Amino acid sequence: MAQSQQPATRKAAIVGGNRIPFARSNSAYAQASNQDMLTATLDGLVARFGLQGESVGEVVAGAVLKHARDFNLTRESVLGSKLAATTPAYDVQQACGTGLEAAILVANKIALGQIESGIAGGVDTTSDAPLAVSEDLRRVLISLNGAKTVQERLKALARIRPGMIAPEMPRNAEPRTGLAMGDHAAITAAEWEIGREEQDELAARSHRSMAAAYDRGFFDDLVTPFLGLTRDNNLRPDSSVEKLATLKPVFGTGEGATMTAGNSTPLTDGASAVLLASDEWAEAKGLPVLAHLVDAQTAAVDYVHGGEGLLMAPVYAVPVLLARNGLTLQDFDFYEIHEAFASTVLATMKAWEDPAFCKEKLGLDAPLGSIDRSKLNVHGSSLAAGHPFAATGGRIVASLAKMLHEAGPGKRGLISICAAGGQGVVAILES
Amino acid sequence: MADWYTTFANSGVGTTITKQLGLPRPVELRRYEPGQPLLPGPVVVGSAGQGRLRDTVTAVLRDAGVTVQSPVTADGGTDGEKLGAVVLDATGLTGPADLAGAHDFLAPALERLRSSGRVLVLADPPAAAGSPARAAARQAVDGLVRSIAKELRGGSTANAVFVPEGAEESLAAPLRFFLSGRSAYVDGQLLTLSAADVPANPDEEKPLAGKVAVVTGAARGIGAAIAEVLSRDGAHVVAVDVPAAGEQLARVANAIGGTAVALDITAEDAGPRLVQQLVARHGGVDVVVHNAGITRDKLLVNMDAARWNSVMAVNLQAQLDITQALLDAEGALKPGARIVCVSSQSGIAGNRGQTNYAASKAGVIGMVRAWAPEFAERDATINAVAPGFIVTEMTAKMPFGTREIGSRINSLQQGGLPVDVAETIAWLSQPASAGVNGQTVRVCGQSLLGA
Numbered sequence A: 001m002a003q004s005q006q007p008a009t010r011k012a013a014i015v016g017g018n019r020i021p022f023a024r025s026n027s028a029y030a031q032a033s034n035q036d037m038l039t040a041t042l043d044g045l046v047a048r049f050g051l052q053g054e055s056v057g058e059v060v061a062g063a064v065l066k067h068a069r070d071f072n073l074t075r076e077s078v079l080g081s082k083l084a085a086t087t088p089a090y091d092v093q094q095a096c097g098t099g100l101e102a103a104i105l106v107a108n109k110i111a112l113g114q115i116e117s118g119i120a121g122g123v124d125t126t127s128d129a130p131l132a133v134s135e136d137l138r139r140v141l142i143s144l145n146g147a148k149t150v151q152e153r154l155k156a157l158a159r160i161r162p163g164m165i166a167p168e169m170p171r172n173a174e175p176r177t178g179l180a181m182g183d184h185a186a187i188t189a190a191e192w193e194i195g196r197e198e199q200d201e202l203a204a205r206s207h208r209s210m211a212a213a214y215d216r217g218f219f220d221d222l223v224t225p226f227l228g229l230t231r232d233n234n235l236r237p238d239s240s241v242e243k244l245a246t247l248k249p250v251f252g253t254g255e256g257a258t259m260t261a262g263n264s265t266p267l268t269d270g271a272s273a274v275l276l277a278s279d280e281w282a283e284a285k286g287l288p289v290l291a292h293l294v295d296a297q298t299a300a301v302d303y304v305h306g307g308e309g310l311l312m313a314p315v316y317a318v319p320v321l322l323a324r325n326g327l328t329l330q331d332f333d334f335y336e337i338h339e340a341f342a343s344t345v346l347a348t349m350k351a352w353e354d355p356a357f358c359k360e361k362l363g364l365d366a367p368l369g370s371i372d373r374s375k376l377n378v379h380g381s382s383l384a385a386g387h388p389f390a391a392t393g394g395r396i397v398a399s400l401a402k403m404l405h406e407a408g409p410g411k412r413g414l415i416s417i418c419a420a421g422g423q424g425v426v427a428i429l430e431s
Numbered sequence B: 001m002a003d004w005y006t007t008f009a010n011s012g013v014g015t016t017i018t019k020q021l022g023l024p025r026p027v028e029l030r031r032y033e034p035g036q037p038l039l040p041g042p043v044v045v046g047s048a049g050q051g052r053l054r055d056t057v058t059a060v061l062r063d064a065g066v067t068v069q070s071p072v073t074a075d076g077g078t079d080g081e082k083l084g085a086v087v088l089d090a091t092g093l094t095g096p097a098d099l100a101g102a103h104d105f106l107a108p109a110l111e112r113l114r115s116s117g118r119v120l121v122l123a124d125p126p127a128a129a130g131s132p133a134r135a136a137a138r139q140a141v142d143g144l145v146r147s148i149a150k151e152l153r154g155g156s157t158a159n160a161v162f163v164p165e166g167a168e169e170s171l172a173a174p175l176r177f178f179l180s181g182r183s184a185y186v187d188g189q190l191l192t193l194s195a196a197d198v199p200a201n202p203d204e205e206k207p208l209a210g211k212v213a214v215v216t217g218a219a220r221g222i223g224a225a226i227a228e229v230l231s232r233d234g235a236h237v238v239a240v241d242v243p244a245a246g247e248q249l250a251r252v253a254n255a256i257g258g259t260a261v262a263l264d265i266t267a268e269d270a271g272p273r274l275v276q277q278l279v280a281r282h283g284g285v286d287v288v289v290h291n292a293g294i295t296r297d298k299l300l301v302n303m304d305a306a307r308w309n310s311v312m313a314v315n316l317q318a319q320l321d322i323t324q325a326l327l328d329a330e331g332a333l334k335p336g337a338r339i340v341c342v343s344s345q346s347g348i349a350g351n352r353g354q355t356n357y358a359a360s361k362a363g364v365i366g367m368v369r370a371w372a373p374e375f376a377e378r379d380a381t382i383n384a385v386a387p388g389f390i391v392t393e394m395t396a397k398m399p400f401g402t403r404e405i406g407s408r409i410n411s412l413q414q415g416g417l418p419v420d421v422a423e424t425i426a427w428l429s430q431p432a433s434a435g436v437n438g439q440t441v442r443v444c445g446q447s448l449l450g451a
Helices: A034-049 A073-080 A098-111 A135-146 A150-157 A181-191 A196-215 A241-245 A279-285 A313-325 A342-353 A355-360 A389-407 B004-009 B012-021 B054-063 B096-111 B132-151 B168-179 B221-232 B243-255 B270-282 B305-328 B345-349 B355-377 B400-408 B418-428
Strands: A012-019 A058-061 A089-091 A117-124 A249-251 A268-277 A291-300 A334-337 A412-419 A423-430 B043-047 B083-089 B113-123 B157-162 B190-192 B212-216 B236-241 B259-262 B285-290 B333-342 B381-387 B440-443
Touching (some): A012 A279, A012 A389, A034 A117, A034 A268, A034 B243, A058 A098, A073 A089, A098 A117, A098 A291, A098 A389, A135 A150, A181 A249, A196 A241, A196 A342, A268 A389, A291 A313, A291 A389, A313 A342, A313 A423, A334 A389, A342 A355, A342 A412, A389 A412, A389 A423, B043 B054, B043 B096, B054 B083, B054 B168, B083 B096, B113 B132, B157 B168, B168 B418, B212 B221, B212 B270, B221 B243, B221 B418, B259 B270, B270 B305, B285 B305, B305 B355, B333 B355, B345 B355, B345 B381, B345 B440, B355 B381, B355 B440, B381 B418, B418 B440
Parallel strands (some): A058 A089, A058 A117, A334 A412, B083 B113, B113 B157, B157 B190, B333 B381, B381 B440
Antiparallel strands (some): A012 A268, A117 A268, A291 A423, A412 A423
16 A cells, blocks of 8 residues: 555644734724734734744634725735735635634644644724625616616616615624524523523623733733724723623513623624744744644534524534543633623533533533633633624634643643634634 | 924024024034944044053054044144044043143144044043042043033034053943944043953944844833844844833834833833743843833922832832843843943933932942942943933923923033934943943933033
8 A cells, every 4th residue: 555645743833822902893993994903913923923024834814894805805914014925825704713713724734734834813893894885786886887888877877766875784693594693692592591690790700800811911912002002992890790780681582681782792893813833933933832722623503494503503513522632521721612692601501511402412421511610711701802703713812822821731721612604613722 | 313403503594693693503413324434534543641552542443444643643644634533542641740741632633623523532540540640630531521522513522431451452342432423422421441351243233243132111212212223233122111012012123123022021020021031032131221211200299109119110120120030040141241221311410300210210320330240240241321311202292491401401402312322222232342331321412410
């Protein structure tokens, strides 16, 4: 038999990261474009690791809300940055999983020896969002563009009606159900009987934990200020269950509605980037290895017809990942479960604890069991920082890698991110 | 980049007006640019007393491509050619009578000095002179040089270097500095050298080639200028500033190919964190510039504890703590390390409303003096630089009158630029500056304050 040409794989190192502080929609970054934010984030990373004029193997990033002009967003951002213009780049998009998926893609190429270093990132703005003209007007304008004679042009223009003029705003809604993501999450919350108080507790803890992490300088080498903003402006260090309890529900209906603006993430602008490399590359540059990306898994659920919650895909992805790596849910020192909504985190954990669900839906003999809450989102998560869709993955990967590094060698962390379209992306990091 | 008044005073009508009214006539100073010759004209080297440094001086200058003239024969020069510099070797003075030689040499030589010219007097240190007459003659150099500095016009400067017996090797780097455009705003200063093993600079165009330099407070103003100049001279710069200044800091680091480190230097673990970063990423550090500083002005009677404490913490305690952390950590300070601490004119002269600031900056001067012997044992040095009125974003916000007066009350009749402070720091950071240790060099254009 011919010898296999398959190269041996290695684990990609996470060297560090950078993000700009996240800003609530239409606030500090109202005038900034995706390209502005991603470029600034890359430049902050370049400054931190002395990569000026360097060509890294690949830069992979994306945005969920994207203008047509941003078809080559990442490459354009690289060209505007201090990285060498010879650095290749491409865009990816997997809704809120974009940032983590980008890191997995870069890590896999490093693992295969195809590249020695790479940057994974993500950016989103809901302030500088693309506006579309109505579908009817779009058709008229296209035929106008194709018209060859004056007569044809006039004929095309005559088809315009006042009702066509209103632009279509991008909506945070699922195309197949017409429901907002929050409405979907509210259905899941009701199904799993997630109470208001536990959601508010989780939210308050996220704010307080992240504020404490800022205060002790944890984010000094993870965040670079941008446009005068030095911390995430969604962060409420004095958040409390009592204050959150005063908010009116915004998702779900009637008595059972529990989800408020306080325990749901707001629309947010921001960008993040993570530097990954082979151990050898990092060593040669005198750069640290904070952790390695061990393995990753994606999953999707049929939220349209299959009766599963829109944001429950990570619940399915994690047991696959655990089985492949011979681990149990309890074999981790840190858990980073993206707080799209407090209820999502709580429903996720409840599902893993539920014997019936684990048997029937996940096909497991025993439930995955519970998570030590003191190891969950210990430096806060999206409820505190905000959630610029594609930027959340990079935020979590860099922060978790640093936490693992601080905890010492051999520590393990689990990342779980839910995404629109009923998808989930999960990964294991190890120091 | 002359200020508005300098531009006006050098315009046609401005020249007439300022001359007739006897107003200050500042000129645009000769400042260093890479590739520039050391001096724009020949040097005349003379002596008073026995003079043991003439050969050293001549060798250094010839090596730098400067034409050296003798005062007696004026060889090598053409008639009436303006001088770039005048160097007086006044070592070996035995008593006041020998000073007549200084007058005889300097008076005609100064007449031939071109604009932005340099006068440098080399002498024995007044301390331990052996006899009162000798001490008197040596100390007289102090008054002589300070007065010449005040008499010179057209951007010219006068400084003195005291060279103890055995410290002759230490002279080359200071000699080059004081004659060059790097010392544009250093005027009326007296520097005392010490004996040391003096390595040569690897390259006079890139004296810091291969070095790693840390600059605190590097995001803006003088700190950013220091980072730029150290980088220009060949160093890899680790630019440090508070996390809130990170956006600017990244810009500075990216412009010079350096590394940005967001760090509050007053944090309890700031020293160990910086040491860890320097050792792990750069294998240690060669040059440390303690530049970060803050002001919290108030009259002492109105000053709260917070203002006092924050200024002390940033301006003085952090310099002590970080330096100590670097000394304590194995391999953090590379052999031949150079520490330069930014003091201030206020630390020498005092300033109304700045008791906290002046105390902290005076403390810096005491600190470098006390630490110098320990650094000398490691073939390292620690010095301070005390800027005078330096034109920055901060001074731009001063009221017009205060700013104009502040910038004119010095012998060069103008404010200095951040780059002037940076050049002095870069010079003290050079390998060849090994014989300058425990000193405080003022960059103030011979300010009247605290002189």
